[in-house]
Amino acid sequence: xxxxxxxxxxxxxxxxxxxxxxxxxxxxxxxxxxxxxxxxxxxxxxxxxxxxxxxxxxxxxxxxxxxxxxxxxxxxxxxxxxxxxxxxxxxxxxxxxxxxxxxxxxxxxxxxxxxxxxxxxxxxxxxxxxxxxxxxxxxxxxxxxxxxxxxxxxxxxxxxxxxxxxxxxxxxxxxxxxxxxxxxxxxxxxxxxxxxxxxxxxxxxxx
Amino acid sequence: xxxxxxxxxxxxxxxxxxxxxxxxxxxxxxxxxxxxxxxxxxxxxxxxxxxxxxxxxxxxxxxxxxxxxxxxxxxxxxxxxxxxxxxxxxxxxxxxxxxxxxxxxxxxxxxxxxxxxxxxxxxxxxxxxxxxxxxxxxxxxxxxxxxxxxxxxxxxxxxxxxxxxxxxxxxxxxxxxxxxxxxxxxxxxxxxxxxxxxxxxxxxxxxxxxxxxxxxxxxxxxxxxxxxxxxxxxxxxxxxxxxxxxxxxxxxxxxxxxxxxxxxxxxxxxxxxxxxxxxxxxxxxxxxxxxxxxxxxxxxxxxxxxxxxxxxxxxxxxxxxxxxxxxxxxxxxxxxxxxxxxxxxxxxxxxxxxxxxxxxxxxxxxxxxxxxxxxxxxxxxxxxxxxxxxxxxxxxxxxxxxxxxxxxxxxxxxxxxxxxxxx
Numbered sequence: 080x081x082x083x084x085x086x087x088x089x090x091x092x093x094x095x096x097x098x099x100x101x102x103x104x105x106x107x108x109x110x111x112x113x114x115x116x117x118x119x120x121x122x123x124x125x126x127x128x129x130x131x132x133x134x135x136x137x138x139x140x141x142x143x144x145x146x147x148x149x150x151x152x153x154x155x156x157x158x159x160x161x162x163x164x165x166x167x168x169x170x171x172x173x174x175x176x177x178x179x180x181x182x183x184x185x186x187x188x189x190x191x192x193x194x195x196x197x198x199x200x201x202x203x204x205x206x207x208x209x210x211x212x213x214x215x216x217x218x219x220x221x222x223x224x225x226x227x228x229x230x231x232x233x234x235x236x237x238x239x240x241x242x243x244x245x246x247x248x249x250x251x252x253x254x255x256x257x258x259x260x261x262x263x264x265x266x267x268x269x270x271x272x273x274x275x276x277x278x279x280x281x282x283x284x285x286x
Numbered sequence: 287x288x289x290x291x292x293x294x295x296x297x298x299x300x301x302x303x304x305x306x307x308x309x310x311x312x313x314x315x316x317x318x319x320x321x322x323x324x325x326x327x328x329x330x331x332x333x334x335x336x337x338x339x340x341x342x343x344x345x346x347x348x349x350x351x352x353x354x355x356x357x358x359x360x361x362x363x364x365x366x367x368x369x370x371x372x373x374x375x376x377x378x379x380x381x382x383x384x385x386x387x388x389x390x391x392x393x394x395x396x397x398x399x400x401x402x403x404x405x406x407x408x409x410x411x412x413x414x415x416x417x418x419x420x421x422x423x424x425x426x427x428x429x430x431x432x433x434x435x436x437x438x439x440x441x442x443x444x445x446x447x448x449x450x451x452x453x454x455x456x457x458x459x460x461x462x463x464x465x466x467x468x469x470x471x472x473x474x475x476x477x478x479x480x481x482x483x484x485x486x487x488x489x490x491x492x493x494x495x496x497x498x499x500x501x502x503x504x505x506x507x508x509x510x511x512x513x514x515x516x517x518x519x520x521x522x523x524x525x526x527x528x529x530x531x532x533x534x535x536x537x538x539x540x541x542x543x544x545x546x547x548x549x550x551x552x553x554x555x556x557x558x559x560x561x562x563x564x565x566x567x568x569x570x571x572x573x574x575x576x577x578x579x580x581x582x583x584x585x586x587x588x589x590x591x592x593x594x595x596x597x598x599x600x601x602x603x604x605x606x607x608x609x610x611x612x613x614x615x616x617x618x619x620x621x622x623x624x625x626x627x628x629x630x631x632x633x634x635x636x637x638x639x640x641x642x643x644x645x646x647x648x649x650x651x652x653x654x655x656x657x658x659x660x661x662x663x664x665x666x667x668x669x670x671x672x673x674x675x676x677x678x679x680x681x682x683x684x685x686x687x688x689x690x691x692x693x694x695x696x697x698x699x700x701x702x703x704x705x706x707x708x709x
Contacts, residue, residue: 113600117352119530119580124549131600139350147345161340170351215598218579219605219643223624225578229351234343242343249344 088199092189095196095269096155102207102265102272103163103181104148107232108134109214110165110179114221116228128208147232150243154236155183155270158190162235166252170227175252177221177278184271196268206265210274213262220260221278254279377639377649381680382669384653385418387411392656392675394571394588394615395482395496395523395539397440397453399660399673404447406464407662407671409679410438415452417464420664428462429469442484442491447665449505451491453481459493461505473510476501483571485525485534487548492534494522500536502551516556517544523571528580533560533599535583537570543585545599561602567591572628574617576642584626586614594628594640608645610638615659620685621667627684629672631657637672639684651682 105127112122112133117140122133135141154160160183167177188194233249242248257277264273389412391398398410407418408428413436415428431438431454440453449470452460457477461470477495485492490512491503498520502513515536524537534546543563551557563585572586572594581600587593592612596605613631620627625648626640635658637651656675663670663685670682 113581113598115578115580119532133600137350143345143347143349212601212603215601216603216605218582218598219596223578223643225624227352230349231344235340236343238341240341242341245346246343247346249342251342 088197089195090198090267090269091195092156092158092193092269095189095267096152098203098267099155099183099270099272100148100152102210103151104144105132105134105211106179106181106214106274107144107147107165108132109211110167111135111140111230113215113218114167114177114224114228116167116224116230128204128211130208130211132211146245150246151234154234154240155185157240158185158187159237159240160185160234161237164233164235164252165230166233167224167228167230168252170229175254175279176224176228177276178252178254178257180275180277182273182275184273186269189269198266198268203265203267206263209263210265213274217260217262217276221276222280256280375686377651378683379649379651381651381653382683383681385679387673387677387679390659390673390675390677390679391437391439392659393439394569394613394657394659395521397442397483397523397571397660398438399662399671399679400441400443400450401662401664401671402443402447402450402464403445403665404443404464405665406443406447408441408443408450408464409673410441410452412437414438415441415450415462420669428464428467429460431460439480439482440484442486444486444491445488451484451486451493451505453484453493455480457481457495459484459491459503461491471505473503473505476503476511482521482523483525483536485527487527487531487534492525492527494518494525494536494538496521498522498538498540500525500534500546513551514556515544515546515551515559517559517562518542523569524573524585526573526575528575528583528599529577530580533581535573535575535585535599537566537573537585539569541566541568541570541587541591543570543573543597545583545597545602561597561599563595563597563602563604565595565604565607566593568613572614572617574619574626577619577621578624584617584619586610586617586628589613589631594626594645596643606643606645608640612636613657615657616661616672618661618663618670621663622686625685627661627670629658629661635674635676637661637670637682637684649684651684653680654678 111117121137123136124131125134163181165179166175168175254277259277262274401407405420409416414430417426417428435454435456437455439455442451448465450462450464457479459473459481477497479496481493481495483494489506491505494500498518500515500522501511503510504512518538518540520539522536522538526535532548536544544559545561547560566587568588568591570585574584576582583597583599585595593607593609595607614628616629618627624642626642628638630636635654639648641648654674654676658672658674660673668685670684673679
């Protein structure tokens with residue numbers, strides 16, 4: 080019994096990459112749902128991280144996110160992923176309205192010497208849960224997206240990665256003079272993920 | 287913060303970098319003194335400092351663009367000029383029309399006013415339901431019930447704008463066809479006392495009683511009771527379905543708000559609530575689902591509470607609470623703007639227009655001399671009718687000019703039209 084508990088707390092590079100890429104999948108779905116980028120009816124409820132989470136049922140969006148998390152997982156395992164950014168843009172003007180920034184710090188010793196670290200699943204889940212709660216409650220302060228929007232995901236990688244066939248280089252899609260709110264972080268002891276949302280200032284409130 | 291702990295990952299170095307290099311570039315390009323040499327130097331500098339450390343990648347194939355689901359999404363092209371016009375919108379401070387409403391029952395727990403999608407306003411005055419047609423300002427009487435059955439305790443238009451449900455003090459619910467002035471059916475036996483609140487979800491009429499029961503009635507079938515929701519101990523005075531028809535919000539005299547999920551409903555046993563919200567300290571009649579954010583609900587508390595609260599109905603989290611200083615009788619979201627209208631009791635008996643989410647008071651409309659019990663919004667979303675204990679019905683042009691209304695196609699005003707298209 081005791082040995083089993085210990086075994087469970089060991090985290091490998093591969094396991095950490097799986098947790099982090101899965102987190103991105105759920106976070107992307109949650110943002111798309113909570114920010115109303117796709118209609119509410121296109122999401123179905125599942126239980127995850129001890130919370131009701133919503134997952135898109137739209138085949139196009141689903142496969143986009145699946146392909147994304149698969150590629151992210153690969154980069155996470157090689158320790159070459161620095162940051163993932165989800166941008167929400169106006170469909171009409173392509174203006175960037177919101178930028179969800181997930182910065183990743185990788186423990187280079189784990190990648191180079193393939194050692195493992197110790198942290199319980201439970202604790203990691205608790206940290207992720209806190210972030211998901213913050214995403215869901217972000218609608219209180221984020222300006223309403225009252226026009227049709229589209230999204231895109233940017234991956235910041237080390238310069239030495241080979242660009243996969245299905246990917247292209249992109250500009251950073253920044254927001255001029257944004258408001259920023261930092262959310263909770265989580266740490267698998269191998270990958271540390273910091274979340275920050277930046278958004279365009281609400282014109283009415285400025286007056 | 288008591289100490290400054292630099293956290294690199296929390297800062298957006300992207301943005302800093304952009305301001306130092308790219309942001310300046312546009313300015314430089316405009317000035318004539320920008321020489322090719324300077325530009326080359328800038329590029330070299332950028333490369334040495336940072337540029338070669340990161341590569342920014344995105345998928346070649348973009349995610350599918352969402353199908354349009356915004357009620358006002360049809361006017362994207364004119365969105366920008368309209369935006370500046372919005373800020374200067376004039377909100378008339380007095381009502382544009384006042385009608386007498388003699389014998390209007392001054393009872394906080396009832397719902398006696400509704401404006402249907404056919405642009406006809408229904409109001410119950412004691413034992414009689416009157417219909418006021420907003421397109422030609424004509425009034426007609428729909429029905430007068432017997433003294434022993436009345437008074438009427440709630441009225442609610444079906445989404446088609448033709449059929450109307452009438453809740454009675456004797457616990458019955460009648461269904462009427464307003465075009466032929468004919469009663470279609472009476473539904474009995476779902477409640478033990480008066481029916482003060484009702485809400486439609488396509489062919490389902492949800493009724494809330496003084497007995498604390500909430501019942502889903504399928505108006506098409508003989509045994510009409512299809513689901514019951516048990517959770518309130520006292521009178522149910524507020525009932526609203528979300529625009530998608532997925533979630534039902536109910537408010538009661540027991541200070542509780544419940545969120546019920548359609549998918550959790552079962553016909554065999556009473557349905558369990560999805561969320562029980564216990565933060566209000568007085569009866570909750572005012573409920574309003576946000577028109578532009580699908581899982582956002584606003585609720586208003588009665589005399590002992592006086593707050594408007596905002597909820598994420600997906601998680602059950604209270605997002606904000608604002609003390610209004612007076613009883614909240616009714617709440618309406620603007621269909622065109624990010625604004626919320628609340629109606630109040632003692633001391634001002636006013637309507638307050640709030641900017642959302644900042645909750646800055648945009649204006650207060652006074653004129654009623656007793657608490658403003660009921661509000662209803664015209665199908666075009668521009669005009670609001672309010673009925674108060676002073677036995678008057680007032681019309682306010684509070685949510686914008688009628689020109690905007692003409693631009694919006696009428697079909698969008700029906701709450702479930704979107705759902706019908708999808709299925």
